[in-house]
Amino acid sequence: MTISVLIPVPSDAVRPSAMSPRLASLKGKVVGVMYNAKGNAEPMLTFIADNLKAQYGAEVLAPVRTRGVYLPDAEQFQAMASKADVVLVGLGDCGSCSACSIELAADFERAGVPAVAICTTPFLRAGQAMAARQGMPDLPFVTLQHPLSSLDTAELRQRAEVAAPQAAAMLLASLGGEDAALSQQWRQSRTG
Amino acid sequence: MTSLPTATFDDEAAAAAAYQASEWTDGLPVALPTAERVQALLDYVGRDPAEVLLVVPETKREVNVGLAAVNAVMAGCRPEYFPVVLAAIEGWADDRWGFGDRNFFYMSNSSTGGGAQLVLVNGPIRHEIGLNSGANVYSGASPANLTIGRALRLIVRNVIGMRPGVLDHASQGHPGKLSYTIAENEEESPWAPLHVERGFSADQSTAMVFCGRAPEPVENRVAGSAEAILFTIADTMSRLGAMLGFRNSTMVVMGPEHAGIIGGKHGWSKADVKQYLFENFRRTVADMARAGMDPATLRGSPAVVTEGGVEWVRGCRGPGDVILVVAGGNNAGVSSVVTNWAFPIPLGDYIIKPIAGPAGKAKS
Numbered sequence: 001m002t003i004s005v006l007i008p009v010p011s012d013a014v015r016p017s018a019m020s021p022r023l024a025s026l027k028g029k030v031v032g033v034m035y036n037a038k039g040n041a042e043p044m045l046t047f048i049a050d051n052l053k054a055q056y057g058a059e060v061l062a063p064v065r066t067r068g069v070y071l072p073d074a075e076q077f078q079a080m081a082s083k084a085d086v087v088l089v090g091l092g093d094c095g096s097c098s099a100c101s102i103e104l105a106a107d108f109e110r111a112g113v114p115a116v117a118i119c120t121t122p123f124l125r126a127g128q129a130m131a132a133r134q135g136m137p138d139l140p141f142v143t144l145q146h147p148l149s150s151l152d153t154a155e156l157r158q159r160a161e162v163a164a165p166q167a168a169a170m171l172l173a174s175l176g177g178e179d180a181a182l183s184q185q186w187r188q189s190r191t192g
Numbered sequence: 193m194t195s196l197p198t199a200t201f202d203d204e205a206a207a208a209a210a211y212q213a214s215e216w217t218d219g220l221p222v223a224l225p226t227a228e229r230v231q232a233l234l235d236y237v238g239r240d241p242a243e244v245l246l247v248v249p250e251t252k253r254e255v256n257v258g259l260a261a262v263n264a265v266m267a268g269c270r271p272e273y274f275p276v277v278l279a280a281i282e283g284w285a286d287d288r289w290g291f292g293d294r295n296f297f298y299m300s301n302s303s304t305g306g307g308a309q310l311v312l313v314n315g316p317i318r319h320e321i322g323l324n325s326g327a328n329v330y331s332g333a334s335p336a337n338l339t340i341g342r343a344l345r346l347i348v349r350n351v352i353g354m355r356p357g358v359l360d361h362a363s364q365g366h367p368g369k370l371s372y373t374i375a376e377n378e379e380e381s382p383w384a385p386l387h388v389e390r391g392f393s394a395d396q397s398t399a400m401v402f403c404g405r406a407p408e409p410v411e412n413r414v415a416g417s418a419e420a421i422l423f424t425i426a427d428t429m430s431r432l433g434a435m436l437g438f439r440n441s442t443m444v445v446m447g448p449e450h451a452g453i454i455g456g457k458h459g460w461s462k463a464d465v466k467q468y469l470f471e472n473f474r475r476t477v478a479d480m481a482r483a484g485m486d487p488a489t490l491r492g493s494p495a496v497v498t499e500g501g502v503e504w505v506r507g508c509r510g511p512g513d514v515i516l517v518v519a520g521g522n523n524a525g526v527s528s529v530v531t532n533w534a535f536p537i538p539l540g541d542y543i544i545k546p547i548a549g550p551a552g553k554a555k556s
Contacts, residue, residue, distance in 0.1 A: 001203065002200050002201065002202055002203070003200070003201055003203060003204055003207050003224065003226065004198045004199070004200045004201075004226065004227065005198060005199060005200075005201070005207050005211075005224045005225050005226055006196045006197070006198055006225045006226070006227060006230055006262045007196060007197045007198065007199060007262075008211075008216050008225060008259065008262045008263050008266060008346070008350045008351070009214075009216065009259075009350045009351065009353075010253060010254070010259060010351060011197055012252070012253065012254075014252055068291075068294065069291075069299075070299075071294070094303060094304045094361070095302040095303045095304045095359075095360065095361030095362065096298070096299040096300075096302040096303045096304075096534070098361075099250060099298075099302055099359060100250065100299070103250060122361065123361060125357060125358055126302070126358065126359055126361055129353075129358045129359050130250070130251075130359070133250075133251050133252055133353070134252075
């Protein structure tokens with residue numbers, strides 16, 4: 001005999017949400033840094049922004065700490081969205097902050113500002129699940145080797161060098177032309 | 193009847209297999225939520241299945257009465273248990289839980305810290321539905337405790353979408369994530385029960401919600417003085433592994449034997465006990481620094497006080513952060529401490545919701 005049963009999950013598809021158009025180049029573009037309460041969030045994001053400046057010729061705003069634990073208030077969000085051409089947000093190195101960082105990046109994207117969340121590898125699935133719930137399943141984000149909260153300054157700077165090209169690739173329409181040349185020049189100066 | 197979508201299967205085995213395959217269960221078998229079984233819960237409470245109880249903006253999900261009932265049936269709840277489930281969800285939605293950006297309910301369920309949603313029940317419904325408040329209070333020794341807690345867990349998983357490994361990233365979690373519902377042993381307490389302390393009448397049943405880490409045992413069968421027992425409890429509250437994470441509101445679930453010695457034999461009031469525990473819930477800055485905390489950062493916090501030349505970090509803001517209840521068997525000097533995880537609330541505010549009685553009655 002057949003049995004009919006009720007479905008225990010909501011049938012709520014989220015409305016697809018468009019990402020902001022990517023930039024043609026980072027040179028001279030203003031990078032905003034919005035960091036949360038996680039340990040090492042400020043230096044990690046600041047070092048990545050410094051790399052975007054050194055490698056791609058971007059300008060960097062003074063970093064802003066979210067008034068909420070992981071999220072800014074409306075005033076902070078508007079101020080950042082009006083000043084920055086791109087925003088770095090994070091850290092996402094835990095279960096709740098990873099998803100909240102993706103949520104914040106999606107909010108910036110909806111406001112017309114390309115944004116990259118800086119997360120760590122254990123939270124790839126959390127980030128992807130949150131991006132899907134935000135209606136932006138393809139929103140890219142940086143995943144760095146975990147952990148970050150116990151690293152010293154030198155170790156954080158090394159991670160930033162890895163993260164910056166990833167972030168740049170996510171912010172640009174294509175990583176070529178002047179950006180690629182500048183980055184190449186920077187790398188040669190480092191090894192030389 | 194609810195307008196919730198249904199699925200039809202060839203037989204019960206096929207339906208059960210589909211629920212497992214869809215990851216709609218906690219791994220244990222569930223009662224299949226037929227329309228008739230779900231309707232029995234809805235009829236008992238007399239509430240609109242479309243009524244929204246909780247909105248979770250992070251996952252863009254809402255918990256309504258109907259979906260709560262479906263998951264409660266799956267967990268094995270009888271209709272008379274359902275009002276407790278609803279009161280707990282109303283507690284989760286309370287906006288005192290958080291500070292500034294939003295309610296922390298989502299955060300508490302997604303966090304690596306691995307807190308679980310504890311519910312403490314007071315009032316006459318404990319006896320009416322057979323909630324255990326005595327021996328084995330945490331052990332799932334009664335169907336009511338076990339299935340109410342499980343229903344809430346399935347709602348977090350299915351309705352809010354906090355599946356382990358996807359949006360729930362607890363590093364270790366704890367067994368309370370399967371079910372974490374207890375009741376106060378009001379009959380063997382020397383003090384007013386929690387809900388009466390907070391202004392409810394004794395005959396009003398209530399549910400208090402708390403995002404708790406695992407219960408930590410406090411065993412002291414030798415002490416005869418209030419101070420000795422309370423010093424032991426404060427020591428457990430002050431352990432480094434909890435102090436380095438979230439602090440402030442902390443549950444002390446005192447066993448009736450300890451409570452009888454402290455409140456009965458020695459006549460300490462609840463306020464006396466909370467004051468003592470507040471003063472002794474602390475750790476030295478030196479210990480915190482030894483565990484890796486930056487002393488300079490600590491010293492910038494109002495939690496640091498100097499006493500007799502020693503710098504201490506207080507574990508909570510005031511006696512109001514100590515949530516003192518009595519539960520367990522009156523058979524040994526055993527109590528427990530439940531520290532919070534991602535549960536910031538204003539000092540002295542506990543999140544307690546009245547439990548409604550059956551449809552047509554004011555109280556349970």
